[in-house]
Amino acid sequence: MRKPMIAGNWKMYKTRDEALQFLYNVNVQVPNNEYVDTVICAQAPLLRDLVKRQGDYLRIGAQNMHESTEGAFTGEVSAALLQNIGISYVLIGHSERRQYFNETDDSVNQKLHQAFRYGLTAIACVGESLETREANETDTFVENQVKKALNALGSEQVKALVIAYEPIWAIGTGVTATSQQAQDTIAMIRRVIASLYDTDTAQATRILYGGSVKPDNIDELLSMEDIDGALVGGASLSAKNFLKLVEAANK
Numbered sequence: 001m002r003k004p005m006i007a008g009n010w011k012m013y014k015t016r017d018e019a020l021q022f023l024y025n026v027n028v029q030v031p032n033n034e035y036v037d038t039v040i041c042a043q044a045p046l047l048r049d050l051v052k053r054q055g056d057y058l059r060i061g062a063q064n065m066h067e068s069t070e071g072a073f074t075g076e077v078s079a080a081l082l083q084n085i086g087i088s089y090v091l092i093g094h095s096e097r098r099q100y101f102n103e104t105d106d107s108v109n110q111k112l113h114q115a116f117r118y119g120l121t122a123i124a125c126v127g128e129s130l131e132t133r134e135a136n137e138t139d140t141f142v143e144n145q146v147k148k149a150l151n152a153l154g155s156e157q158v159k160a161l162v163i164a165y166e167p168i169w170a171i172g173t174g175v176t177a178t179s180q181q182a183q184d185t186i187a188m189i190r191r192v193i194a195s196l197y198d199t200d201t202a203q204a205t206r207i208l209y210g211g212s213v214k215p216d217n218i219d220e221l222l223s224m225e226d227i228d229g230a231l232v233g234g235a236s237l238s239a240k241n242f243l244k245l246v247e248a249a250n251k
């Protein structure tokens with residue numbers, strides 16, 4: 001009942017030429033988005049060109065946006081502009097944004113509200129550090145992140161957004177959470193949504209796993225009941241690998 005999603009997060013990689021070559025290689029092979037949502041989140045200056053060449057089913061996302069509508073915020077990007085150039089998705093609160101650019105649970109919440117105002121589908125990221133996991137505090141930590149992120153959002157909004165559970169220790173390290181660890185935390189997130197809203201909302205909200213997802217571990221991750229897809233960094237840079245992930249989600 002929940003449509004699977006594979007979202008690539010290119011981070012600060014790819015020049016314009018490389019990005020357009022990637023689209024050229026993947027476009028015709030991206031499956032119908034009635035069955036699987038396929039998204040690439042790229043650096044801001046690439047977004048307009050990618051939207052223009054996104055093909056029938058691929059959709060383009062930004063990696064960040066500001067929570068204000070407009071203003072003196074040098075270097076930032078507004079939701080209004082993203083909407084205006086045809087962007088469909090936006091990553092909110094990626095752990096690298098939280099770690100290096102001081103994003104907080106509060107700014108994540110404001111950004112989610114702002115994304116809704118401009119019709120963007122937010123992919124809200126949560127996830128614990130290794131220290132937190134080793135202290136057995138993962139559930140409490142992630143629960144708190146989810147509650148704060150969703151503050152004052154309505155159930156229809158929560159159903160429409162996407163949550164990405166990305167344990168920080170698994171991002172870019174080659175260490176994937178086991179499919180059971182990913183399933184357990186994602187099921188816990190669903191229980192938190194059920195307690196904040198209702199079972200219907202919890203069952204409708206898509207929750208992705210992210211952290212060293214590759215063609216050789218995607219099948220197992222997707223076989224877990226509560227995992228609806230993946231947010232993928234490194235492996236999304238190669239058209240071949242990205243397509244393999246998308247194919248796995250389209251089975």
Ligand code: PGA
Nearest residue numbers: 171172211212232233234
């Ligand atoms: P990774 O990154 O797939 O390279 O671990 C995931 C992410 O940061 O979204």
